[in-house]
Amino acid sequence: MRVRKLTFAALAVAAGLSLTACQSDGADTGKSDSSSAPTASSGSNASSSGGGSDTGGSDQSGAKATTGTSSGGSSSGGTGTAAGTGSDVNAKVGKCRTGELEVTAKDNTIDGDASRTVVVQFKNGGGRDCVISGYAGVDLRTNAGTVSAKRTGQETTSAVLKNGKSTYFPVNYPFDKSGGSGVRITGLVVTPPNETKSVTLNWPGAATLPVTDGSGSSVTVGPVGSAGQGG
Structure with a gap:
């Protein structure tokens, strides 16, 4: 145990x-x-x-x-x-301004033409190139009031007018065949395209316009550049 x-x-x-x-x-x-x-x-x-x-x-x-x-x-x-x-x-290039352009006019009627012609010259004297295009405004001052030229409707083109260069356009008006009577022209007022300032020139063409019935202007203006140098 x-x-x-x-x-x-x-x-x-x-x-x-x-x-x-x-x-x-x-x-x-x-x-x-x-x-x-x-x-x-x-x-x-x-x-x-x-x-x-x-x-x-x-x-x-x-x-x-x-x-x-x-x-x-x-x-x-x-x-x-x-x-x-x-x-x-x-x-x-900016547009040509009235103050930059030297505006002159001379008679350029050629024998055989259907109407008389005054050619207006725009010479760029602004010291820079500028763009010019369209129609100039043209008014003839007369002893019977102002006659505004109508546009011919020719197509216009835009061009750069180089400093010192010129461009031209025509002013056409009818022959006065009345033998001395008619509307006497006293001056030419030109407004460059797209401008409002005008230049007044002596009228270099025929002394008178034929009397019309007042239905419309018998004076027409072509676009800038549509006339050559001096014509």
Whole structure:
């Protein structure tokens, strides 16, 4: 009996030691897990921090690149626009103004013509090239009032009148075959195309116009450039 009691006691001790060892192993395992968990967390935090830095760096870099592109594009575009505007201004030729034109007139009637002709000359004396086109306004002053010339209806063209150069147009009017009676012409008023300021000249043609019934003007004017030099 004594031997059995000792055996049971030995078994109990062994079982106790075995349980203690198991608990110890469980505790060690728990410690190991606990220890590894913070390590993993630390690594995760480092990764998260690193990702944030990369993302932040990427965002900041992108903002700079965008700003740089925008600034460069704006600067380049502004310069291009300014240069283009300057080129347009330098290339543009303004219209011929009355004050820049030397206006003269002379008789250019040729025997055999159906009507008489006075040729008006526009000479560019403005010190710059200018554009001239269309019909000039022409009025004949007479002892019976003003007679306004009608346009012939010919097609007009636009041309650059170089400084110092001239262009011409005709004023046509009928012969007065009444033997001295008629409407006496006292002056010629010319208004360059697209202008309002006029120039008054001495009339170089025949002294009179035939008397009409007032149904319309018997005086016509051609477009600028439709007459040659002196005719």
